[in-house]
Amino acid sequence: VSIEGFVRSLPKVELHLHLEGAVSASTFADLAARNGVALPDDKQPTDLYNYGNLPDFLRIYDLVCASIRDSGDFSRVTFEALERCALAGARYVELFFSPHAHLAHGVAYSTMLEGILDGVRRAKDAHGLAARLIPAHSRELGPEQGERFLDMVLTERVPEVIGIGLDYNEAPYPPAPFAALWDRARSAGLNVTAHAGESGPAAFVRDSIDLLGVSRIDHGYHVVDDADLVQRCRESRIPFTCCPSTTLATTVWRDLASPDHAIRRMIEAGLNVTIHSDDPPMFGTTLDREYALIARNFGLSPESLGGIALQGLHASWLDPETKRRWL
Numbered sequence: 259v260s261i262e263g264f265v266r267s268l269p270k271v272e273l274h275l276h277l278e279g280a281v282s283a284s285t286f287a288d289l290a291a292r293n294g295v296a297l298p299d300d301k302q303p304t305d306l307y308n309y310g311n312l313p314d315f316l317r318i319y320d321l322v323c324a325s326i327r328d329s330g331d332f333s334r335v336t337f338e339a340l341e342r343c344a345l346a347g348a349r350y351v352e353l354f355f356s357p358h359a360h361l362a363h364g365v366a367y368s369t370m371l372e373g374i375l376d377g378v379r380r381a382k383d384a385h386g387l388a389a390r391l392i393p394a395h396s397r398e399l400g401p402e403q404g405e406r407f408l409d410m411v412l413t414e415r416v417p418e419v420i421g422i423g424l425d426y427n428e429a430p431y432p433p434a435p436f437a438a439l440w441d442r443a444r445s446a447g448l449n450v451t452a453h454a455g456e457s458g459p460a461a462f463v464r465d466s467i468d469l470l471g472v473s474r475i476d477h478g479y480h481v482v483d484d485a486d487l488v489q490r491c492r493e494s495r496i497p498f499t500c501c502p503s504t505t506l507a508t509t510v511w512r513d514l515a516s517p518d519h520a521i522r523r524m525i526e527a528g529l530n531v532t533i534h535s536d537d538p539p540m541f542g543t544t545l546d547r548e549y550a551l552i553a554r555n556f557g558l559s560p561e562s563l564g565g566i567a568l569q570g571l572h573a574s575w576l577d578p579e580t581k582r583r584w585l
């Protein structure tokens with residue numbers, strides 16, 4: 259069996275996937291036309307799914323967000339995203355979504371939840387795939403608006419919402435100002451994570467751990483710039499949810515074949531790396547392809563690939579009993 263066949267059949271968890279980044283170009287075209295969202299320069303969605311850096315990507319991501327309006331739209335994009343995960347061999351998904359990007363267009367949080375939960379139920383029925391939700395706060399909006407975000411998440415709390423994330427343009431927006439907010443979320447019983455070290459420095463990874471108290475780091479690549487932090491992270495076993503294709507579009511590591519690629523160095527340093535797909539159609543990939551990319555470029559054995567999938571299960575926010583039943 260080929261590496262591609264092996265990694266597809268390997269049972270996997272998807273912990274770093276953004277709902278709005280998981281909309282195919284054809285569904286984006288359809289929703290944008292129906293909901294009156296104009297595409298820049300008369301471009302087609304397939305041409306738009308092409309970026310030079312993180313802010314470039316986020317501009318298109320916001321357009322996709324704007325094209326998702328009613329609960330039926332949310333159900334559709336959720337079902338389609340989860341169906342692609344199931345076909346890639348995922349068994350369980352923790353799915354980010356971006357409430358602020360829809361609130362900006364007058365879409366109520368309850369409408370988002372209703373549609374997304376309907377899509378989750380349909381994917382469970384059709385493919386046996388389980389999914390939970392992680393509303394993510396845009397760090398660009400700052401901590402005060404973050405308090406309103408958390409108020410909303412807690413006031414309209416549902417069991418499927420198991421944690422919160424911090425994302426969007428990283429380098430100009432350090433994690434430290436969000437310390438009190440992340441503390442409040444943890445006190446309310448939510449799991450917490452944060453994007454860090456994607457375009458921001460190693461210090462943002464360290465501060466996300468020390469000041470935000472995250473139980474995992476999304477991306478984390480710039481950890482390799484700080485040898486002491488690498489050693490701490492190796493000892494603490496904190497998971498890094500890495501996304502190979504994202505590095506090629508938004509980071510300084512654009513060559514997966516290079517021995518200097520951050521994910522390769524993180525694995526070689528013994529860090530707890532898990533592999534995910536972030537915004538798969540927008541980066542032209544799928545979860546199984548992300549595994550195949552590192553397998554081929556880093557020369558990983560089937561045993562290491564199985565180990566990475568298992569690290570994903572352990573890094574998830576499933577309860578210990580469910581994790582045990584899986585094994």
Ligand code: HPA
Nearest residue numbers: 276279425426453536537
């Ligand atoms: N980084 C920051 N924000 C995001 C990303 C990402 O990779 N994907 C969706 N929002």
Ligand code: ZN
Nearest residue numbers: 274453476536
């Ligand atoms: Zn992400």
